[in-house]
Amino acid sequence: MGSAATEEATFLALPQRQKVVLVMDLVESVRLMEANEVRVIDHWRGFVRHATGSVLPRRHGRLVKSLGDGIMAEFDSAPEAVAAALDLHRHFDGPNVTLLPHERLYLRAGLNATHVFVDDIDIYGSGVNLAARVASLAGPGETMTTAEVRDSLTEGVDAVVEDMGECYLKHVVAPVRIFRIGSAGPVPLLVPEREYTRTTQPTVAVIPFTARTAGAEDFAIGELVADGVIAQLGRTPELKVISRLATTALRNRTLSISEVEAQLRTDYIVSGSYVASGSKLLVTAELVDAKTTEVLWVERIAGDTGDLLQPASEICQSIAAASHQAILGSAVQQAMYRPLPTLAGQALMFAGIAGVHQAGREGFTFSGRALSAVIDRHPRHAEAYSWLAKWHAIGANRGLQGPASQKIAADLAERAVQAIPDSAFALTVSGLVKAFFLQDLDGAGRCYARALALNPNEALAWLYTGTLHAWQGRGPEAAQAARRALELAPIGSMQYYVESLAGLALLCAGDLPQSIAVLRHSLRLNAAHSSTHRALAMALTIDGQAAEARRVAQELLRLEPGFTVEMFMRRYGGRADPHARTLAAALLDAGVPRG
Secondary structure, X not given: OOHHHHHHHHHHOOOEEEEEEEEEEEOOHHHHHHHOHHHHHHHHHHHHHHHHHXXXXXXXXXXXXXXXXXXXXXXXXXXXXXXXXXXHHHHXXXXXXXXXXXXXXXXXXXXXXXXXXEOOOOEEXXXXXXHHHHHOOOOOOOEEEEHHHHOOOOEOOOEOEEEEEEEOOOOOOXXXXXXXXXXXXXXXXXXXXXXXXXXXXXXXXXXXXXXXXXOHHHHHHHHHHHHHHHHHHOOOOOOEEOOHHHHHOOOOOOOOHHHHHHHHOOOEEEEEEEEEEOOEEEEEEEEEEOOOOOEEEEEEEEEEHHHHHOOOOHHHHHHHHHHHHHHHHHHHHHHHOOOHHHOOHHHHHHHHHHHHOOOOHHHHHHHHHHHHHHHHHOOOOHHHHHHHHHHHHHHHHXXXXXXXXXXXXXXXXXXXHHHOOOOHHHHHHHHHHHHHOOOOHHHHHHHHHHHHHHOOOOHHHHHHHHHHHHHOOOHHHHHHHHHHHHHHOOOOOOHHHHHHHHHHHHHHOOOHHHXXXXXXXXXXXXXXXXXHHHHXXXXXXXXXXXXXHHHHHHHHHHHOOOOOHHHHHHHOOOOOOOHHHHHHXXXXXXXOOOO
């Protein structure tokens, strides 16, 4: 028998026991040690003496190992293990009274009941590693446990237990049901399962605008402004807009910001006033942070009263777009200049979504970090999984991601659909990943069709349906879907993206005038998006506008040095259809190198 086989046989001969494993460590130990090594070591030695000399003997536990900033212990009883963890958390309550907030010592703990291999100095097994993974979900002062431990506890007698739902742990294939023992700590990493029905979207209330002039018609103007702004903001996936019925009750009431916030439970308030003189209208609008009462944006907008009767009112669109940008900008500013763990979930989500469509590498890279942090905190947040999958797809299309992006994006998209099978957005992104990475165009089409059956107004599903039809050389269907996507396009950071892909679909459909117009408008919104320059160069070449096509191609090459026609063909999802060769020839004629 070989040495490896002998070692395996010896290891398997170790006695097995059913144990409750407790893993406990000091939160941010590296930072604390760097700040005051001697003090932290002294406190930690005192903690270990307290654990081995008092708590563990009293709770019938055995210290397995102490690693300098963490301990592992084993117990025969789940109630005893839980009681020990809660006792050990309290050890630093005394010292923390005299320490500054950033100096305070907190423990985090994980528990798992499992079969272990036992010898004189250690315990072994995958269940031991799982206890350590569970501990990583605990915030400062918290204890997390698996269902195997929770099933051996009596709620309210052994401990207060709260269901945190299923969580995905690093290097653990299947999700693990996690429970919190005791109350939440000062900075919890997870929220309870019951909280997952709550949205991480910021809430916006639009109050009917107040007339500065008297007249029967003035009442209607204020209502029309509010209606138009609500309609525009309601098309943005990042925001939750309070119903018109709820805000109308506050019309012409002199309420403070805090009173409106308490009444509507909103994060942001859009309000204002106006002066009407004949057909002329002057609107003053402002956006306020309901929590801080800070004015984030204010502007005076001149227009015509007839504009308010148009489906796409310029006045209302201007107010909605500026408000959306101010809210988004506030969240991104917080995220960019503060450590991620200190940010609220909605700020992280907002920053992540905003950065997905940013042209700059720094903002785009930060977007991936922010969305990953949302998933770390909320392991069942389907929308975050979908956005991160989309981030990988867009990054690969821009040449910013490596080959590993394909598998990562596919896994993220699948998790999102598994979490919420009836999410139109999750299905849409799943289709994008199938089409872009896996070249499964039929599977992508089924995802888009299912998404539109669930939500006929899902703009991205229409957009990607148009792109898919364009790749397949189905021009009329591509144009129809692209035009529907443009009708539903949300205001804000995604508008240029929708117009860019819709413009390409219209190009493939042969509608050169609309394609060129849409692509030019997309570039006015984001002049640094290389994919739009690429599509416009092709459209202009095919339309016979050779000189302008060359200028656009030169800008493309400035934004993406080294780009070639061969790279386009490798990235383009419709490369198998004959129309792709026409597009490639147009790029070549515009001055893009062959390869």
